[in-house]
Structure formats: structure tokens, C-alpha cells
Amino acid sequence: MHFVWRVSLLALVLLVSACATPPQTAALRRADIPYHPIELGSVPFFPQEEYQCGPAALATVLVWSGVDTTPDELTPQVYLPSRKGSLQIELLGATRRHGRIPYLLQPRLTALLSEVSAGHPTLVLLNLGLSWYPVWHYAVVIGYDLERNQIIMRSGRLPRDVIRMEVFERIWARSGYWALLVLPPDKLPATAEQAPYLEAVTELERVQQWRPPARAYATALTQWPDSLGAAMGLGNARYALHDLAGAEQAFRTALAHHPDAAPAYNNLAQVLADEGHYRDAHKMVLRALKLGGPMRETYRQTLQEIQAREHGGRRDNTHKKEK
């Protein structure tokens, strides 16, 4: 009896609470989101096998971004057997391993819908269950319809899971509105912000991939032409790719917008020295030293190295050097 009473009370509470529209869905009516329905039909679909929604969802966005892969190939890269699932952080790592930039969206429905309307399918973490009985699940949002108040996802075994916006917001809110964008390096997120985007790109350097970061920094420069970080990143990536002329150009771009950027003088000096222009290199590193800053020790090293090379003649003309 007691039990029945409790369950009916719970049901009542649920019905009452369900009437309230969650805040972000309510705010959508005033938001600046394209109103017409969007569905990205060309996004591939990989039906999920038991517990494998991580690899399936990740394969969906990776293949869409131009990577040749399958859920089976991704499973050993993200699946955690003891948890019978995949961790969010490991999805980021696997994305980097495929030369793609993992970009986490602002925790807002408007950000998510802006990306989808820009043509970018977005991977989300949902808790389909309750906070005290979590059912964690990855799905890929591929469309929405504001008039019908719906979200469309590739999810589990459903190629087209259509759910009410309010329901989506509730189950998405329980993951802290976690949304991951997986883009090729020549595309920027529609909601990209400079600092987090550049940070996401530099983390690709960790897996020793330089071509995608070089491409991404160049893309960032088209959006933020005076970005010091993007220009420096581009120069460093090109340097790592043995493209001295390209690196020199990038560091000069950085200095054109930021004449006080000591690191740019230092790196330019290094490139010039590698190109055999010791005199110019010397001049540049002296400017870096004059400006000073926390990296002063590095500039001093560069100076010593340039001096050694000047005195040693054209001992070494390539940019590979011994320490």
C-alpha cells in the first residue's frame, strides 16, 4: 500500500514537472537560429552494437569529416571494457589520432543548433535515464525542426531518432550539455571562439601530426587575421614540416600585427639563421632580447646559437641542428 502511494506520488510529481518547458528550449523562441527545418541527410549511419555507441557515434562524425574508418576500427581506440562504454575524453584523443580537431561547444542549445544549421553534425552525450540511474549514451544530432519542436539524431539502432526538444534538453542537460564537433582542419566551427579553438588545434601537435594543425592555423587566420596565436602556430607547424619560407612568412605576419611580440622575433631569427641569413637573424633575436619577457632564456639560447653559426661559417645550412 505504502509502495503504491509512493509510486503514484512520484507519477504526479513527474507529470507536474514535465509541464514546465526547460529553460533553453523556452529561450529558443527568441534566439537567432534559422527557423526553417534542417536535416543533414548525407551524414552516414552506423547502427550501434551492444554498448558500442561511442565507436558508432564517433565513426559517424569522423567519416562525415572525410576520415576513412569504421566503428570496429575505433573500438580498440575508445572502448573501456570494464565500464562497457567509452569516456568523453577518449573520444577527443581518438579524434586527434585521425588528424581531426575535437572542439567542444558552449553548453547551449543555441550553439548546438547553430552548428547543425551550418551543416555540422554534432556528437552529444546524453543521460537517457535519471541522475540516480544514469543511462549514458552518445548520439549525433543531424537536424532540427523548430516549428514541430523536434531534434533529429542518429542514435543507437535508429538512423533517424526524432524527439521533442524539451525531452532532448532534459536528457542532454544531465551530461552538462556536452557537445563535440569533429571538423576537418579547413572548416571552422560556426560558433568558434579564438582561444579555445587554437588550444584545440595545438593539442593535435601532441600526436605529432603537423599538416592538419598547419591547415587549421591557416583557416583560423582567415577568420582572425590579427591572431598572434594562429600566426605563431602556423609558423611553428610549417617549421616542423621543414617549410622555412612558409614559416618565415607566418612569423612576419605575426609581427605585422604584433610588433611587440618577442617570441615572434625569436622564432623568425631561428628561421632566418636556418636559411643562412645570419646577420638578419642576429638583428631579430636582439629585438626579442630587448623586449624580454618570461622566455628571455630561450632568446639567449637562440642568440648563442646564431653567434656560434656566424663564427663557424656556413657549417650547417639546414634547419636541423645539433643541440
Added chain:
Amino acid sequence: MRISTRLHKLVSLAVVLSLSSISFYVPVAQAALVGTTAVLGTSTLSHSSERQQVLSQLHRQDVQAQLKARGVDPEQVQARVNSLSNSEVHTLAMQLDQLPAGAGGLEIVLLVFLILILTDIAGITHIFTFVR
């Protein structure tokens, strides 16, 4: 016991790092370039950076061991951990078992089944495809 093992690990790692050019992560492999992370201010290249690199290296080993213990193919653990940022590795090292693991599989007892049907109907959860 645990502390002495850790200390032992730390010392031996420091020795290894200082003696060899073992490739732990350096933003740009060459000596005198200022790396992009330093320009962005996302890494602290101060006096403590060496200590932090050793610490981060310890965290990476720790996470590798944890993943192995949780059934990940030993041949994969290194590549998996290498692809993560320092702060991501730190998060895993501290709370690997508390983080949500997206799975979508369900093992439900009867009471919870009933409650979830109700919540599905109420639009609070989204589990059963027959409730729409």
C-alpha cells in the same frame, strides 16, 4: 610502501629523462623556438615546467596502468594516452571510475523499469522506443 614506490618511480623517471632524449612531449622539437602553447599561455613555461613535465609523465604512466587494468589492449594503451592533453590525463588519473561512460546498453530491474516508463511518458527520460 606506496609512497616509497612512487618516490622510486619519480627518481628513476627523472634520471631517465635527464640522461636520454626520450621523447616526451615538447611542442616544437627544436631547441630555440617558442612553442605555440607558450604563446597561447596554455602551458606554464616557468621554472616549474620541468617538474610539471615529470609529474605529467607520471600521470600518463598511471593512466596507462589503469586502462590496462580495466581491460584495454596493452598494445593500445600508450597510443590512447599519448593522444590526450595534460589536463585530460590529469582528469583521468584522478577520477577515471567516476566519469560517465557512454554505452546505451540497459540492464533494468522491474521497479526501475516501471519508473522509467513513467518518466519516458512524462518526457523526462528517453529510453523505450515504444514510448513516443
